[in-house]
Amino acid sequence: MSVLAHSAPGASAPHVWGSADPWTHALRTGRGPLFLHRRDGWLLPLDVERWCAEPDEADRTVLGRCRGSVLDIGCGPGRLVGSLAARGVPVLGIDVSAEAVRRTERxxxxxxxxxxxxxxxxxxxWDTVLLMDGNIGIGGDPAALLGRVAEIAGPRGTVIVEAAQDEELDELVEVRLHDGRRAHGGAFPWARVGLAALLRHARAAGWAPRLTWAADARHFAALHR
Known part of the structure; x- marks a missing residue:
């Protein structure tokens, strides 16, 4: 899985991210460094190497909870999509990056x-929808994104979301991609939410927690409508 992709209607982030050379280069080489860069100089490292590797133990806790047909939003290089497909699970990944889609297919x-x-x-x-690796941040509005996911999932569908480590974190930032030397492309909105904040946004969008868990210092929630 990768992380960042897409944006809310009317925003420019899909074009920024989908054509971002640092992201394409990272996908092709399977390594960073790559960051999200805020105007004040703050840098959030993106875990490119993990996303381009095989699913790890924490990923497997998610894969084991996927039921029925699975849609992976912001699938990145496709570690989860490929693993589910190998198990015979009906699955589809979507990403605004053509290179991410090519890697997923490979x-x-x-x-x-x-x-x-x-x-x-x-x-x-869709029976299960995945928002992994920070993809709850897509568009900068978690409640709006979860509202959109409610349209995508089936009436009894589940969305599995990965939250930030800081449980109370709830922030909207404007960021650019940064390759460790300089920032690239235009700014786009991004949200970061911990588990408590995620559950607040989920309730606002008509979702309720079915299960929460942690694995290898990563935090997840399975939500149902």
């Missing part, structure tokens, strides 16, 4: 170059 999984805010195959019928 990993053995189907994927489309698509934003979550565009029309998607199987809308209203």
């Amino acid at each position: 990993a053995g999984g189907p994927a489309l170059v698509r934003s979550v805010f565009e029309t998607l195959p199987g809308e209203g019928r």
